[in-house]
Amino acid sequence: MMEEQENKILNLPNKLTAVRLLCIPIVIFFMFFPGKWFSFFAAFFIGIAFITDILDGYFARKYSEVTVLGKFLDPLADKILVAIVMIMLVKLGRIPVLMVLIIISREMAITGLRAIAASEGSVIQSSKLGKFKTIFQVVAILALALHYEYYDINMHSVGMVFLWIALVLTLWSGWNYLKQFNELLFLESRDNRRF
Numbered sequence: 001m002m003e004e005q006e007n008k009i010l011n012l013p014n015k016l017t018a019v020r021l022l023c024i025p026i027v028i029f030f031m032f033f034p035g036k037w038f039s040f041f042a043a044f045f046i047g048i049a050f051i052t053d054i055l056d057g058y059f060a061r062k063y064s065e066v067t068v069l070g071k072f073l074d075p076l077a078d079k080i081l082v083a084i085v086m087i088m089l090v091k092l093g094r095i096p097v098l099m100v101l102i103i104i105s106r107e108m109a110i111t112g113l114r115a116i117a118a119s120e121g122s123v124i125q126s127s128k129l130g131k132f133k134t135i136f137q138v139v140a141i142l143a144l145a146l147h148y149e150y151y152d153i154n155m156h157s158v159g160m161v162f163l164w165i166a167l168v169l170t171l172w173s174g175w176n177y178l179k180q181f182n183e184l185l186f187l188e189s190r191d192n193r194r195f
Contacts, residue, residue, distance in 0.1 A: 013074075016056035020077045023049040024084055027145075031088040036148045043145035049081055050138050079107050085141050094144050094156065099167055103137070106174040113181045129176060133169035136162050 023045045030042035056074060086100045143159030 011060075013056040013060035016052040016059070017074050017077050020049045020052045020056075020081065023052075024081055027081075027085060028088060031085070031092065031145070034092070039145060039147045043142050046081070046085060046142055046145055050142075053078060075111070079111065082107070082137065082141065085145065089141075089144050092147075094147055095160070095163060099163060102167065103170050106170050110174060110177050113177060116181075129169055129173035133166055133173050136166035136169060140166050 026045045027042050027049070030038045030045065032038075053074070083104050086095065086103065089095045090097050090100050140159045140162035143155045143162060145159075146155040147159075148155060
């Protein structure tokens with residue numbers, strides 16, 4: 001029984017999430033140093049981390065290997081990775097601190113709302129806007145980590161364009177999640193008044 005439980009915890013999706021967490025200190029190391037090669041390797045490991053995010057979700061659904069640990073670790077690993085990379089990008093002077101504060105604050109607020117909803121037995125569903133936000137955020141982070149010119153393309157400029165779009169989507173999707181949360185509260189208070 002114990003071995004079966006251990007195998008369930010150490011399934012492929014959870015191992016991929018662990019790889020993503022292990023990429024974080026490697027990314028931090030490379031982002032401590034200026035220069036094109038350090039930036040390239042930082043972006044490379046950020047890319048690996050995001051690929052593991054796609055794969056762990058795919059394998060968890062395909063093989064029905066969704067675990068409580070996975071549900072907790074997967075979004076946590078994503079948020080830690082995004083927050084740390086953005087903070088490091090601020091340190092390197094590549095993005096404005098206000099944009100990072102807005103994005104990280106929104107992530108924390110929505111995580112909190114989802115936790116409150118879950119404790120009441122409700123689920124705030126992920127929206128398409130939230131998924132688009134994530135795509136633009138990932139491209140922005142990768143381009144800003146690369147920073148320098150590659151094949152005559154200014155990666156910093158590309159990253160900033162994607163980051164501004166991600167910021168708009170961050171605020172828009174955050175507002176939608178807030179509306180969902182308010183609707184859940186309204187429905188719950190209305191149901192309670194019936195009894």
